[in-house]
Amino acid sequence: MKDTRGLDKVWVVLSELAAELVKKDIKVPEIVFEKLRLSKAILTYYILDEHTTVKTLAKAEKELNYAQSYLFSLCDEELMNKYLKKLEKAITGELDVEFPLPKTKFDTDVKRRGNVESIRIKLLKYIEEERAIDLGEWHGVIFEYKDDEKVVIEGDIERVKRALKDFGILLKKSD
Template sequence: MLPIEQNWLILVELLTDLKKRGMDIPSSVNKDISLLKTSINFYKKDMSHPDMIKEFDKANIKITEIQDKLLGYAEEVNDDYYKDWIDKLRRANLGEEIYKQAESSSKFVGGAPPGFSSAKIHLKKPISEDRTQEIAEYFNLIIEFEDDITIAIYGDSENIKKALKEFAPFFNE
């Protein structure tokens, strides 16, 4: 697992914990984290290709932006809380595995963040990314496009069930 993937898992966990603590986090952070995971997966397809290296550079910039935002909220909780998250990120940057990634034959479930439920949707035809992100933000989920008609969803089990009801009309189209 790449250090950036470990950082992504830590930031997802931090975001989840901050929301559980009642922090009002902008929904744009969910979208950014979702897009970041897509960028990381894109890079991993061929890490030596120049386009992939550019994608990795963009992912590093984006993860730093998300990290700065979330750590700002963590600092509001208290100093020890903030220091704990800084320590996790520091250790991950040094190559330590903070969160283990689940072993699975399924490509999708293997990437699920710790403590998150997941689902995969196969549509008959592609739908708008904007509409998909709107549903993700409303139900506080992370959405990853595997291809034009396959969508991976991460989040709270109950929120995934509600989101699937929103996606239901697209199954028949």
């Protein structure tokens, strides 16, 4: 996993703090939850996309700083000290918490390389693998079944487009 400079752990601590404030019936404005959601999305993007730069972390940090300043303004002194200590441990890497990455059913390793395109299709009904492979050979692309519902088509962009059109016809004929 890419180094997020502790921001993933900061997000976990701030999320816990927001949840604790809500449990204590302290009204937390929706903007704080929006900032936490946005920072989680940015951090997830940074972690999963190998092409993102460190500049992306600055955006996440900005959102986290806003949420942090708002959340701490709602705390009493005891709660503030408790979470300041947790936050310090998160930043220094001493806190052992896990950032919740989404579990995707798709192959995250499928990437676009040069003139090679990969697309994923969710099938509404099963089509025999041999028919798809024959269509792939005809168009010079690769049809790869991930399971009974998902197919990845990979190859030259123009060939993938033509294969996809014929694959659509094949889906209609099997009705």
